Amino acid sequence: MNVRNIVCIGAGYVGGPTMAVIADRCPDVRVTVVDVNEAKIAAWNSEALPVFEPGLPEVVQRARGRNLFFAPLTPQVLAEADMIFVCVNTPTKAYGEGAGMAADLQYWEKSARTILAHARPGTIVVEKSTVPVRTAEAISRILNQSNRDEVFPVLSNPEFLAEGTAVQDLVAPERVLIGSSNSSVGEAAARELGAIYEYWVAPEHVLYTSVWSSELAKLTANAMLAQRVSSINAMSALCEKSGADVTELSRAVGMDGRIGQRFLEAGVGFGGSCFRKDILNLSYIAGQLGLQQVADYWRSVVDINDYQIDRFCKGILENMFNTVAGKRLAVFGFAFKPGTDDVRDAPAIRVCTRLLDEHAELAVTDPQALDNARAALDGLPGTVHYLADPYAAVAGAHALVVCTQWPQFRELDYERIFASMEKPAFVFDGRNCLDHERLYDIGFNVVPIGKAPMRHY
Numbered sequence: 001m002n003v004r005n006i007v008c009i010g011a012g013y014v015g016g017p018t019m020a021v022i023a024d025r026c027p028d029v030r031v032t033v034v035d036v037n038e039a040k041i042a043a044w045n046s047e048a049l050p051v052f053e054p055g056l057p058e059v060v061q062r063a064r065g066r067n068l069f070f071a072p073l074t075p076q077v078l079a080e081a082d083m084i085f086v087c088v089n090t091p092t093k094a095y096g097e098g099a100g101m102a103a104d105l106q107y108w109e110k111s112a113r114t115i116l117a118h119a120r121p122g123t124i125v126v127e128k129s130t131v132p133v134r135t136a137e138a139i140s141r142i143l144n145q146s147n148r149d150e151v152f153p154v155l156s157n158p159e160f161l162a163e164g165t166a167v168q169d170l171v172a173p174e175r176v177l178i179g180s181s182n183s184s185v186g187e188a189a190a191r192e193l194g195a196i197y198e199y200w201v202a203p204e205h206v207l208y209t210s211v212w213s214s215e216l217a218k219l220t221a222n223a224m225l226a227q228r229v230s231s232i233n234a235m236s237a238l239c240e241k242s243g244a245d246v247t248e249l250s251r252a253v254g255m256d257g258r259i260g261q262r263f264l265e266a267g268v269g270f271g272g273s274c275f276r277k278d279i280l281n282l283s284y285i286a287g288q289l290g291l292q293q294v295a296d297y298w299r300s301v302v303d304i305n306d307y308q309i310d311r312f313c314k315g316i317l318e319n320m321f322n323t324v325a326g327k328r329l330a331v332f333g334f335a336f337k338p339g340t341d342d343v344r345d346a347p348a349i350r351v352c353t354r355l356l357d358e359h360a361e362l363a364v365t366d367p368q369a370l371d372n373a374r375a376a377l378d379g380l381p382g383t384v385h386y387l388a389d390p391y392a393a394v395a396g397a398h399a400l401v402v403c404t405q406w407p408q409f410r411e412l413d414y415e416r417i418f419a420s421m422e423k424p425a426f427v428f429d430g431r432n433c434l435d436h437e438r439l440y441d442i443g444f445n446v447v448p449i450g451k452a453p454m455r456h457y
């Protein structure tokens with residue numbers, strides 16, 4: 001079989017961009033993305049795409065209507081597929097066994113049952129969502145039930161894209177991982193998927209492994225990236241106590257070729273939909289398998305992240321004379337990182353929640369994520385203004401709190417900002433992204449992460 005018709009279940013941050021790039025690079029393959037959320041499908045068919053990603057509108061524009069389609073999930077769409085990607089969300093389970101740790105696989109399992117009901121035998125099922133080890137095996141049992149033959153071969157093909165650079169990551173991936181069973185059916189299915197990627201990815205970047213290695217490699221990659229962030233954040237606390245400067249530390253340590261510079265920037269902590277969830281899931285799996293030390297080791301990466309956010313909030317309070325009640329604080333950046341509108345598990349959510357608990361009045365500004373910020377803080381008691389204009393957000397504020405290092409924040413007129421603020425004016429730079437010396441010279445009290453505060457009093 002040569003794959004001519006791909007369907008993707010789940011039109012989110014992964015499904016939409018991934019399928020857009022596949023369609024763009026494989027013009028003779030028809031790609032249809034479906035979702036239970038009809039509003040999202042309508043948005044993918046409009047000019048206002050439901051996710052913000054640099055370069056994505058151009059890719060969608062080229063392929064949409066040619067060989068890229070966004071459509072409701074119908075039996076017919078599934079029946080026509082040669083290959084079905086499953087890109088549904090796999091959040092942390094909020095109930096029952098494993099609550100707060102394990103992955104909630106209900107959307108994945110529902111998708112498998114829908115595939116079983118409507119897809120043609122022989123359709124290749126590709127697990128793109130990040131899932132616990134052995135999920136493909138469990139899904140394969142649902143799909144192939146009593147049948148010993150692999151009627152629906154199940155492949156693991158985890159996605160390594162990073163939001164903010166998703167298009168670039170998809171167009172030039174460092175590696176594509178394809179996990180399959182070692183049966184002839186499984187290996188043939190893996191070659192079919194490999195052939196799709198090889199339209200634009202060099203064969204040496206396509207790795208074939210067992211399904212379990214592939215599933216575990218994705219969790220491991222996320223855990224190790226997050227671990228670097230927690231490692232440098234742990235050092236930032238030590239720097240603050242010892243008088244060292246974490247930026248100097250990162251530069252010095254990162255010049256060691258074995259360590260490297262990336263993911264060594266201290267800050268208010270990691271966020272996003274994946275790191276916390278995937279590490280908790282990894283820790284849960286290790287615990288379930290009786291590997292308590294392994295579970296605790298990975299859990300501590302999340303604990304340090306929580307500690308860092310907590311430290312940042314306490315620092316705001318302490319510096320502002322132990323009260324922010326009734327004071328306006330401008331929150332610069334809400335997205336979990338620059339280049340995206342995604343606010344899932346963004347540190348800004350916790351920072352804002354803490355500050356609202358202390359009865360601060362907040363003015364949030366973000367170039368892309370204001371609507372999502374509003375939804376994330378909806379229902380919390382207190383006053384929050386959402387303002388696209390950073391100058392309007394900061395006017396009358398006692399402090400400016402940076403939660404996301406959007407590059408445009410560096411370009412603002414800080415003399416003008418200082419003039420419009422209450423005094424003493426504070427900057428809490430949770431991303432160490434502003435020019436601290438300059439801000440101090442203007443008159444701000446500057447409190448960075450992992451280095452000495454610069455105060456005028």
Ligand SMILES: NC(=O)c1ccc[n+]([C@@H]2O[C@H](COP(=O)([O-])OP(=O)(O)OC[C@H]3O[C@@H](n4cnc5c(N)ncnc54)[C@H](O)[C@@H]3O)[C@@H](O)[C@H]2O)c1
Binds near residue numbers: 107159
């Ligand atoms: N966001 C990332 O940067 C990233 C990167 C790599 C891997 N992943 C993984 O990819 C998966 C998807 O992540 P995402 O960020 O795209 O999630 P998302 O929430 O943005 O999108 C998931 C979509 O699946 C849809 N869906 C859920 N159940 C469905 C069903 N039964 N039928 C049809 N549609 C259904 C939802 O409506 C939603 O639109 C997760 O497992 C995640 O861990 C995410």
